[in-house]
Amino acid sequence: MPGDMSHAVAARSSREASRQVDRLVALLYAACLIAASVLAAVYIENLYVRRGIQFGFRFLSEPAAIPIDHPPIAYYAYTDGYARALLVGAINTLKVSLSGIVFATLLGAALGLALLARHPLVSLVARIYIEALRNVPILLQLMIWYALLLHLPARDRPQAPESTFVLSNRGLSVPMLGAELSPEFCALILGLSAYFACYIAEIVRSGVLGVPRGQVEAAHALGLRPFHRATRIILPQALRLIIPPLGNQYANLVKTSSMAVAIGYQDIVSIANATMTQTGQALEAILLIMVVYLTINSAIGIVLFLYERSGSNRAR
Amino acid sequence: MYLDRLRAVTPLLLLVALLAAILGVARTSKHSTDLERIRASGILKCGSHNGIPGFFFFKTNGQPAGLSVDFCRALSIAVFGDVNHVRLVPISMQSRFLALQSGEVDVLLPPTAMSIKRDTSLGLTNVATLVNNGVGFLVSRKLNATSARDLDGRTICVIQGSTMERAIVDYARPFNITIATRPYDNLQLERAAFFSGRCDGIVDDFVALQGDVAAAPDPASYVVLPDNIAKEQDGVMVRSGDASMEKLARWTFYAMVQAEEYGIDQKNVDAIYRSRASPEIRRFLGTEGDFGKALGTARNDWTYQIIRQIGNYGEMFDRSLGKDGLGVDRGKNRLWKDGGMMISEMWQ
Numbered sequence: 272m273p274g275d276m277s278h279a280v281a282a283r284s285s286r287e288a289s290r291q292v293d294r295l296v297a298l299l300y301a302a303c304l305i306a307a308s309v310l311a312a313v314y315i316e317n318l319y320v321r322r323g324i325q326f327g328f329r330f331l332s333e334p335a336a337i338p339i340d341h342p343p344i345a346y347y348a349y350t351d352g353y354a355r356a357l358l359v360g361a362i363n364t365l366k367v368s369l370s371g372i373v374f375a376t377l378l379g380a381a382l383g384l385a386l387l388a389r390h391p392l393v394s395l396v397a398r399i400y401i402e403a404l405r406n407v408p409i410l411l412q413l414m415i416w417y418a419l420l421l422h423l424p425a426r427d428r429p430q431a432p433e434s435t436f437v438l439s440n441r442g443l444s445v446p447m448l449g450a451e452l453s454p455e456f457c458a459l460i461l462g463l464s465a466y467f468a469c470y471i472a473e474i475v476r477s478g479v480l481g482v483p484r485g486q487v488e489a490a491h492a493l494g495l496r497p498f499h500r501a502t503r504i505i506l507p508q509a510l511r512l513i514i515p516p517l518g519n520q521y522a523n524l525v526k527t528s529s530m531a532v533a534i535g536y537q538d539i540v541s542i543a544n545a546t547m548t549q550t551g552q553a554l555e556a557i558l559l560i561m562v563v564y565l566t567i568n569s570a571i572g573i574v575l576f577l578y579e580r581s582g583s584n585r586a587r
Numbered sequence: 588m589y590l591d592r593l594r595a596v597t598p599l600l601l602l603v604a605l606l607a608a609i610l611g612v613a614r615t616s617k618h619s620t621d622l623e624r625i626r627a628s629g630i631l632k633c634g635s636h637n638g639i640p641g642f643f644f645f646k647t648n649g650q651p652a653g654l655s656v657d658f659c660r661a662l663s664i665a666v667f668g669d670v671n672h673v674r675l676v677p678i679s680m681q682s683r684f685l686a687l688q689s690g691e692v693d694v695l696l697p698p699t700a701m702s703i704k705r706d707t708s709l710g711l712t713n714v715a716t717l718v719n720n721g722v723g724f725l726v727s728r729k730l731n732a733t734s735a736r737d738l739d740g741r742t743i744c745v746i747q748g749s750t751m752e753r754a755i756v757d758y759a760r761p762f763n764i765t766i767a768t769r770p771y772d773n774l775q776l777e778r779a780a781f782f783s784g785r786c787d788g789i790v791d792d793f794v795a796l797q798g799d800v801a802a803a804p805d806p807a808s809y810v811v812l813p814d815n816i817a818k819e820q821d822g823v824m825v826r827s828g829d830a831s832m833e834k835l836a837r838w839t840f841y842a843m844v845q846a847e848e849y850g851i852d853q854k855n856v857d858a859i860y861r862s863r864a865s866p867e868i869r870r871f872l873g874t875e876g877d878f879g880k881a882l883g884t885a886r887n888d889w890t891y892q893i894i895r896q897i898g899n900y901g902e903m904f905d906r907s908l909g910k911d912g913l914g915v916d917r918g919k920n921r922l923w924k925d926g927g928m929m930i931s932e933m934w935q
Binding site: 319422533535537549 | 682772776779
């Protein structure tokens with residue numbers, strides 16, 4: 272049919288045109304990339320070579336003049352290298368991020384369910400909490416938490432061994448477990464989990480509401496008990512809606528943990544800053560910061576992706 | 588297919604290109620030396636940590652003051668001929684070297700301790716020691732400590748990236764004691780943490796500690812321990828690679844020291860300038876000879892202008908750190924002929 276023929280020709284020529292556009296765009300990208308590389312090289316030349324600094328990672332093995340407060344792994348300032356100091360920083364970032372994620376999720380889930388509660392007072396309280404915390408900058412909140420913790424009573428003499436835990440302006444200590452949490456760590460965990468719980472609460476709420484009403488009604492009709500309705504019908508379906516945006520919030524939390532610098536917690540940014548000050552290797556230090564956050568966030572993304580896939584397989 | 592992949596990295600690519608373009612172009616200046624570039628910009632950017640009594644702080648009327656501010660103005664007279672080209676840039680302890688390397692500031696002023704590491708590995712150059720200082724501890728009287736040796740097992744708040752962290756470790760080792768450190772990158776936060784009891788003491792140079800006692804909520808409950816655990820030379824640093832800028836900064840300092848040695852101060856400089864002083868003094872003040880021209884200062888009588896507007900070294904010290912400021916003893920910062928360490932190379 273002549274009509275079909277002209278269609279086919281038109282389709283082929285449009286494919287041809289789009290292929291040409293593709294080529295053009297690819298060429299533009301390549302040009303951009305080359306220009307960027309050249310300019311970056313000029314920049315490095317200016318910043319480094321002219322000032323007598325050599326680009327490279329050799330400084331990593333030099334002894335680091337960075338004392339670290341309560342390092343999570345064995346670390347000796349002035350003996351161990353910058354690599355180890357940065358590793359301690361990365362572990363501190365990981366520590367605070369993971370604890371923050373756990374507490375923010377627990378608090379966020381509770382708040383999200385509270386928002387859905389039938390009792391108006393419960394949902395009102397949850398709503399007020401969320402609006403209050405979500406609309407105040409996290410930096411300010413961290414500083415307030417830290418100031419509050421520093422104004423706790425002083426711990427003048429060693430605590431009695433029988434006490435289960437001691438909270439003072441030197442932090443939280445649990446003698447029975449041999450655990451010592453610094454006020455900086457506590458302030459960071461409190462701040463991050465209180466803040467990100469707000470966003471997680473909204474995600475949980477919308478996830479639960481996103482489950483089609485018919486599903487709940489069908490569960491009713493089948494005579495499932497409220498507990499089984501929640502765990503077997505609502506939760507698996509809500510999780511599929513909750514996990515992707517939850518992953519975003521986790522990534523946000525990890526990145527926001529870099530605010531640690533403001534209250535003197537020695538995370539990767541803090542250690543990298545000190546490294547820059549001492550060695551002048553600013554670009555390398557920033558690259559390392561990027562690598563750490565990228566690694567942590569990619570790992571979280573992969574875990575959530577695997578969980579989501581296994582979850583959706585189960586639901587089917 | 589692969590276009591999709593390319594599309595995915597578009598924002599990243601564009602960002603990199605933009606960033607590189609801005610930085611690359613910004614740094615590629617047509618002026619070859621630092622001094623020429625500073626002159627062309629019309630602004631001398633002086634970097635110092637602000638809020639440090641004696642060095643760089645704001646008076647109750649909002650005016651910046653301190654020894655670092657005074658020296659910056661003196662340098663501005665050398666570079667531009669007057670003090671109206673100064674921009675004071677507050678920088679953190681952590682970012683100060685980066686700020687100087689990147690051109691955010693042109694000179695780094697005290698309190699910055701000078702060391703061989705900083706002179707050789709940062710692309711920066713130590714130019715002159717403005718204040719000979721020592722490092723010690725400020726502690727709460729509750730500790731009942733009379734010496735730094737009593738600090739075994741105590742926690743001391745420090746500024747991260749400072750030379751003081753090292754000083755503590757080096758001090759503690761021979762006595763076989765452990766002094767824990769709690770680092771902050773922000774001076775105000777560090778001080779606030781100390782005064783609310785987060786640590787048992789702070790470590791800093793004696794000049795700064797003197798200022799802290801004065802500013803403490805309850806000065807009587809704190810004491811500066813007598814031990815001097817390390818020397819510290821607070822000085823001026825510039826970017827390496829421009830000898831003319833280094834010379835200008837160094838001789839600005841010498842001019843102020845030499846003026847004190849000659850007995851020339853803010854009060855008598857006009858009279859001496861007009862009088863028939865000795866040829867040596869006339870050459871120093873720039874009414875004869877060409878020291879200024881040889882150095883590349885904006886005007887040949889730059890020393891006269893500095894003394895008239897800022898004063899000699901002793902006046903600068905007394906105003907901010909000494910008897911009219913923090914009340915710190917002049918000590919090693921007296922002139923060499925008075926038993927101190929302040930000395931100028933010869934003006935001939």
